[in-house]
Amino acid sequence: MTANDMVHSVPPSPALYVSLALYAAATVLYLVALMRRPADGASRGQTWLDRLPRLCLLAAFIAQGVEISLRGIAGVHPGSSVREALGFLAWLTVLGFLIAGLRYRLRALGALLAPAAFTITAAAWLSPPGKELSGLSLLGRIHISLATLGAAIFALATALAGIYLMEEHNLKRKRFDRVLFRRGAALETMDKLSHRLVLVGFPIFTVAMVLGFVWLSERGEQLLSVRTGMATVAWLVFLILIVARTATGWRGRRAAWLTVGGFAATAVVFLIYLLRPMLG
Amino acid sequence: MTSQIFVLGLSWRTAPVAVRETVAFPAADVSAALADVRGHPDIAEVLILSTCNRVEICGATPRGAGDGADARALSAVRAFLARSRGVGPGLLAEHLYEHRGASAIRHVLRVASSLDSMVIGEPQILGQLKEAYRVAAGAGATGPVLGRCMDRAFSVAKRVRTETGISRGAANVSSVAVELARHVFGDLRGKSVLLVGAGKMSALAARHLRADGAGRIVVTNRSAERARSLAAQIEADAAPWDDLFALVAAADVVISSTGAANPILSRKLIKRAIKTRRQRPLIIVDIAVPRDVEPAAGNLDGVYVFDIDDLQRLVAENLKEREREADQAERIITAEVAAIESAIAAERAVPTIRALRARFVDVARAEAQKAAHHIAGAASVEARAEAVHKLADRIAKKLLHAPMRALSGASAHDPEDLAVAVKALFDLSAEAEAEADGGDDPESGQSGAPPKADPESEPEPENQPAADPEAAPGDPVQPNPRKASSA
Numbered sequence: 001m002t003a004n005d006m007v008h009s010v011p012p013s014p015a016l017y018v019s020l021a022l023y024a025a026a027t028v029l030y031l032v033a034l035m036r037r038p039a040d041g042a043s044r045g046q047t048w049l050d051r052l053p054r055l056c057l058l059a060a061f062i063a064q065g066v067e068i069s070l071r072g073i074a075g076v077h078p079g080s081s082v083r084e085a086l087g088f089l090a091w092l093t094v095l096g097f098l099i100a101g102l103r104y105r106l107r108a109l110g111a112l113l114a115p116a117a118f119t120i121t122a123a124a125w126l127s128p129p130g131k132e133l134s135g136l137s138l139l140g141r142i143h144i145s146l147a148t149l150g151a152a153i154f155a156l157a158t159a160l161a162g163i164y165l166m167e168e169h170n171l172k173r174k175r176f177d178r179v180l181f182r183r184g185a186a187l188e189t190m191d192k193l194s195h196r197l198v199l200v201g202f203p204i205f206t207v208a209m210v211l212g213f214v215w216l217s218e219r220g221e222q223l224l225s226v227r228t229g230m231a232t233v234a235w236l237v238f239l240i241l242i243v244a245r246t247a248t249g250w251r252g253r254r255a256a257w258l259t260v261g262g263f264a265a266t267a268v269v270f271l272i273y274l275l276r277p278m279l280g
Numbered sequence: 281m282t283s284q285i286f287v288l289g290l291s292w293r294t295a296p297v298a299v300r301e302t303v304a305f306p307a308a309d310v311s312a313a314l315a316d317v318r319g320h321p322d323i324a325e326v327l328i329l330s331t332c333n334r335v336e337i338c339g340a341t342p343r344g345a346g347d348g349a350d351a352r353a354l355s356a357v358r359a360f361l362a363r364s365r366g367v368g369p370g371l372l373a374e375h376l377y378e379h380r381g382a383s384a385i386r387h388v389l390r391v392a393s394s395l396d397s398m399v400i401g402e403p404q405i406l407g408q409l410k411e412a413y414r415v416a417a418g419a420g421a422t423g424p425v426l427g428r429c430m431d432r433a434f435s436v437a438k439r440v441r442t443e444t445g446i447s448r449g450a451a452n453v454s455s456v457a458v459e460l461a462r463h464v465f466g467d468l469r470g471k472s473v474l475l476v477g478a479g480k481m482s483a484l485a486a487r488h489l490r491a492d493g494a495g496r497i498v499v500t501n502r503s504a505e506r507a508r509s510l511a512a513q514i515e516a517d518a519a520p521w522d523d524l525f526a527l528v529a530a531a532d533v534v535i536s537s538t539g540a541a542n543p544i545l546s547r548k549l550i551k552r553a554i555k556t557r558r559q560r561p562l563i564i565v566d567i568a569v570p571r572d573v574e575p576a577a578g579n580l581d582g583v584y585v586f587d588i589d590d591l592q593r594l595v596a597e598n599l600k601e602r603e604r605e606a607d608q609a610e611r612i613i614t615a616e617v618a619a620i621e622s623a624i625a626a627e628r629a630v631p632t633i634r635a636l637r638a639r640f641v642d643v644a645r646a647e648a649q650k651a652a653h654h655i656a657g658a659a660s661v662e663a664r665a666e667a668v669h670k671l672a673d674r675i676a677k678k679l680l681h682a683p684m685r686a687l688s689g690a691s692a693h694d695p696e697d698l699a700v701a702v703k704a705l706f707d708l709s710a711e712a713e714a715e716a717d718g719g720d721d722p723e724s725g726q727s728g729a730p731p732k733a734d735p736e737s738e739p740e741p742e743n744q745p746a747a748d749p750e751a752a753p754g755d756p757v758q759p760n761p762r763k764a765s766s767a
Contacts, residue, residue, distance in 0.1 A: 171463055172578070174590050176597045186466025188561065249558025252582045 010074040012125060015067040020125075022060030023118035029053035030111035054101060057114055061094045064121065079145035082273035086124035088145075089270075090117040092152035096197070100156070104193060108167075108184050112159045127274050139218065143211040150205030151266050154238070157197035158263035161256035164190040168253055191251055194259060202238050205266075209235055227272050234265035283324060283343045283425050283628065284350040285384040288357045288376060289336030292398050295375035297332075303365045303372075305330040314421040317360055321345075322353040325423040327416040327430070329391075331408045333398055337361070338388060340425035343628060350380045385429055385620050389613045392433035393440040394447070400602045401447035406437045425624060432620045440612055445605040449598030454484035456591045457565045458492045459598075461533050464561050464584060472496040474531035476524070476545070477538035478503075478510040481567050485535050486514055500527055502538070529553040534564045536572040543574040550577045565591070643678045647671055 030053045068078055068091060078088035094117050100106060167184045175181060184190075209231055216223055241258040244250040290303060305313055310328050317326045317337060324342035329335070337357050341349040358376065362369040379387045390396045394405050413430045416422045422430075441447050450456040458468070465471055473494050475482045478501040486497050497516035501507035504520060511518035519527055528534060528550065538544055545564065550573075554562065561582045566573040571587055578585035586594075651671040658664035683702065689695045702708065 167463075171460075171584060174586070174593070176594045181463070184463075186462060187464045189466045249560065251559050252561060254581065 010071055010076050013067055013070045015063045015070060016121075016125060019060045019063035019067060020118060020122060022056055022063055023114055023121065026053055026056040026060055026114040027111070027118060029056050030107065030114050034107055034111050053107070053110055053114075054098070057094060057110065057117075058098060060114075060117070061091065061098060064091050064094075077141055079141040079143075079148065082144065082270060083124050083127050085144050085148040086127075086270065086274065087121050089148045089152045089155070090120040090124070092149055093117060093155045096153060096156045100193065104189065105185060106160075108163045109156075109159055112163065113156075116155070116159070123274070137215070137218070139211060139215045143208055143215050146204055146208035146211065150201045150208050151263075151270065153197050153201030153204065154234075154259075154263045154266055157194045157201065158259050160190045160194035160197070161259040164194065164256045165253065165260070168256075187252075191255065195245060195251070195255065198238060198241060198259060198262075202242060205235065205238070227269055230265050230268045230272070234262050234269065237262035237265060283345065284341045284353075284381055285338070285388075285425060285429055285624075286341070286350050286354055286357075286381075287336055287338045287379045287384045287387050288354055288361070289329075289334060289338075290372075290375040290377065291334035291336070291396065293396070294377055299367075299371070299375050300332070300335060302367055303335045303361065304332070305335065309364075310415055311419050313360075313364060314416055314419045316364065317357060318421050320353065320356040320360075322349045322356060325426040326421050327412055327426055329409055329412040331405065333405075334391070334396075336391070338384070338426065340423065340429075354378050354380070382617055382621055386613060386617045388429055388433050389436050389616060389620075390610075392437040393609055393613065394437070395440075395606055395609055395613070399451045400599070400606055401441075402451060403441075403447060406434070410434060424627060428624055428627060429620060432616065432623075436613060436616045440609045443612065444608045446602050446609050448605070449601055450595060451598060451602070453567070453588070453591045453595060454481055455488040456586075456594050457485045457533065457535055457563070458488045459594070460565065460584070460586060461489065461494075461563050462492075464563055465532065467493065468495075469493040470495045471532040472498070472530060474527050474534045475499045475510070475516070476534060476536040476572065477501055477568065478506040479537035479567070482535045482537040483510055483514055485565065485567070486516065489533060490514070494533070498527060498531070500524060525549055525553060528562075529556040532560065532562065534562065535567065536564065537567040538572050539568070540572060541570060543572060545573045545577065547574045547577040547580065550574075550583055551580055554580060554582060567591070640679060644675050647675045647678065 033050065033053050064087070068088060071084070072078065076084060078084050093113065097106070097109065097113050101110070163184065164187060167181065167190070168187055169175075170178045170181045171187070212231070213223060213228070216228070237258055241250075241255060241262065245255060290300065292300070295303070305328055310330070313328055314326055317323055317328075317339065322341050322345055323339050324345075326337065326339040328337050337360075339353060339357065341353050358369065358372065361367070361376075362372055387396070392406055392409050394401050394403070397405050409430070413422065413426075417427075450459040461468055461471065468489060471494050473486055473489050473496070475486055475497065478499060486494075486499075490497060497514065498519050499507045499511040499514075499516050500519045500521050500523070501510070502521050504518065507518040507521075510516070524544070528545065529552075534545070536545060545566075550562070550564075559582055561584065564573050564577070564583065564585045566585060566587045569588060573585050573587070575585070575587075577583055648671060651667060651674070654667045655664055655671070658667050683698075685691065686693060687695055687698050687702065691698075
C-alpha cells in the first residue's frame with residue numbers, strides 16, 4: 001500500500017468534526033469577547049466569560065491533536081502530504097497562540113486566529129488528497145514538517161503584524177472609538193512579539209527550504225518553478241526584514257507590512273501544493 | 281425603633297460653587313463640628329465629608345431612639361449647618377438633599393464608588409471619604425453602624441473599580457498622555473519624557489507619566505531659569521533650549537506647551553530625530569495653542585502627534601465609556617445595599633440574641649442542678665425517667681413564663697403583635713394557633729405529659745434560640761430580666 005492509498009483509506013475521525021465545531025465556536029466567542037466591554041484593564045479579575053474563548057480554543061486544539069495522532073497511528077504522517085500538513089499547520093499555529101497567550105493578552109489575535117484555524121483545517125479536509133507524493137522519502141517528510149512548522153510560526157507573526165497595522169492605523173487616524181483602540185495590546189508589544197516569532201520561524205523555514213531543494217534534485221525535478229520561486233521570495237523577504245531590523249532598527253509599520261508580504265508568499269507556495277492535484 | 285443611617289448634604293449636582301464654598305468645613309473646624317452634631321440626643325454617630333464638590337453630614341440615630349428620630353436628627357443637622365456656616369436656612373433648603381435608611385446607604389456607596397462624582401470614576405473621592413471617616417473615628421464620633429456602612433462602602437468602591445470600567449481611560453487632558461503612551465509602549469518603565477515649555481499643564485502631564493513609571497524627565501524652555509524652576513518642582517532635569525534636536529531624539533514622549541507663535545518642532549527636525557533614534561516610536565503631545573508641532577509631522581512613520589483637540593476628543597470618548605460602565609456599577613451597589621442593611625440589622629440583634637441565649641442556658645442549668653440529686657438518687661430506671669421528665673417540664677415552664685404573661689396582656693406590648701412575633705419566632709403553624717386559641721391554660725404544661733392541645737409548641741431541644749432577626753421587627757420577645765429573675 002502506498003502512502004497515497006493510506007491517505008484515502010483513513011477517513012477523518014469524529015475528533016476532526018469536534019475540532020471544527022469548536023474552532024467555529026471559539027471564533028464566535030472571541031468576537032463576542034472583543035466586542036463586549038471587559039470588566040478590567042490588564043489582568044485583574046478575569047471572569048469565566050473572559051476565559052471561555054481560550055478554553056474553547058484549547059478544546060478545539062486538543063480535539064485536533066487527537067485527530068492528528070489517530071491518523072499518525074493509522075500511518076498517515078502529518079508531513080506525508082500538503083493536505084495533512086495544512087491541518088498540522090493550523091494546529092501548530094494554535095499551539096503557538098496558546099503558549100503566547102500565557103504571557104500576553106491577545107484577544108484580538110484570537111479573534112483572527114480561531115477563524116483562520118477553522119478555515120485551514122476545513123480546507124485541508126475538503127481538498128482532494130494529492131497523488132504526486134507517493135513514495136515519500138524521509139527527507140520529504142522532514143521537509144514538509146519543517147516547512148509547515150515554519151509557516152505556522154510566520155502565520156502567528158503575520159496575524160500579530162496585521163493587528164498591529166490596524167491598531168496603528170487607528171492611532172494615527174485618532175479613531176479613539178474603535179474596539180481595537182480600546183481593547184488591543186500595545187503597539188510595541190505586538191511589534192516585538194511578531195519579530196521574535198519571525199526570528200524563530202526563519203531558521204526553521206531556511207532548513208526546510210534547503211531540504212526541499214535537496215529533495216527536488218534527488219527526485220530529478222525542475223529546481224526552478226513558481227513554487228520554488230515564491231518560497232525563495234518569502235525567504236528573502238524575511239531575510240531583509242531581519243537584517244534591516246538588526247542593522248537600522250527598522251520596525252513598526254514597514255516591518256509589519258514586510259511580515260505580511262513574506263507570509264503571503266509562503267501561503268502561495270502552500271496554495272500551489274494544495275491546488276495542484278485539483279488542477280490535475 | 282432601631283438606629284437609622286441618614287445623610288444630609290449638598291454637592292455639585294445641587295449647589296453652585298458659591299454655596300459649596302460657604303458651607304464647606306475647613307479641616308480645622310471638623311472636630312468641633314462633629315462634637316456639636318453628636319451632642320444632639322437623636323444622633324449617636326456622625327461623619328463630615330467636605331470636599332470642593334460636596335459637603336455631607338452622615339450619621340446614625342441611637343439604638344432604641346423613638347419613632348421619628350431620623351427626622352429629628354435631620355432637622356437638627358440642618359439647623360446646625362445653617363447656624364455654624366452662617367447660611368440662611370431658606371438658601372440651604374434649596375440646595376440640600378437628604379437620605380435615610382437604605383437610600384442613605386446607597387448614597388454613601390455611590391459617593392465612595394465615585395458614581396456621584398463630577399467626573400465618574402475619579403479616584404480622589406474614595407480617599408477623601410476614608411480621611412473623613414478616619415477623622416470622625418479619631419474624634420470618637422463613629423460607632424458600629426457607620427463603621428459597618430463605611431467599611432462596606434470602601435470595599436464596594438474597590439470592587440466597582442476593579443470589576444467595572446468606570447475608572448478606565450484618562451478622564452482629563454493632563455493624564456491623557458499616559459493613556460496614549462500606553463497604547464504605544466504598553467509599559468512606561470524606562471521611557472524618557474521631554475517637556476518642551478515650562479507650562480503648568482505639561483508639569484501635570486509629566487507628574488502623571490512619572491506616577492505611571494516613566495523614567496527620566498527632562499525640561500527645556502526658552503528661559504533656562506523657568507526650565508530649572510519647573511525641573512526642581514517635579515524632580516526632573518533641566519536642559520538647554522539649544523539642544524532641542526538632541527533632546528527630541530532621545531525622548532520617547534514629548535509634551536509641548538510653549539507660547540510660541542510658530543511651530544517649534546518642524547517635520548524636518550522630527551524626521552531627522554527619528555533617524556537618529558533608530559526608528560523607535562515617538563509620541564508627541566502638543567498642548568499648545570497655537571500648535572508647537574508642524575501638523576505634517578504626524579504623517580511620519582512611528583511618530584504619533586496629538587493636539588489639544590485630539591486629547592479632548594479622547595477624554596470625551598473615555599467619559600462616555602465610563603457612563604456606560606456606570607450601569608454595571610449601579611447593579612453591584614444595589615446588591616450591596618441589601619446586604620449591608622441585613623448585616624446592620626443582624627448586628628443590632630446581637631445583644632438580644634446574646635441575652636436570650638444566656639437566659640435559656642441559665643434557666644436550664646439552674647433546673648438541671650436542682651434536679652441532679654433526684655435523678656442520681658432514683659431507685660429505678662422508671663423513677664429516673666420520671667425525674668428527667670419533670671426536669672424537662674420545669675425548664676419549659678420557666679422559659680415560657682414571661683412570654684406567656686406578655687401574650688396574655690400583662691405587658692406594655694400589644695398582645696396581638698406579640699402573638700404574630702411569637703409565631704414567626706417559633707415557627708408555629710396556623711392551625712396550632714387556632715387550637716391554642718381554644719382556651720389553653722398556660723400552666724397546663726405542668727402535668728408531666730406534653731400538652732395535647734398544643735403539641736407543636738413543644739420546643740425542640742436542638743432549636744437555635746437565635747431566630748432570624750429580620751423576621752421580627754423590633755424585639756418584642758426580649759425577656760424582662762426583673763420579672764424573670766423573680767419567677
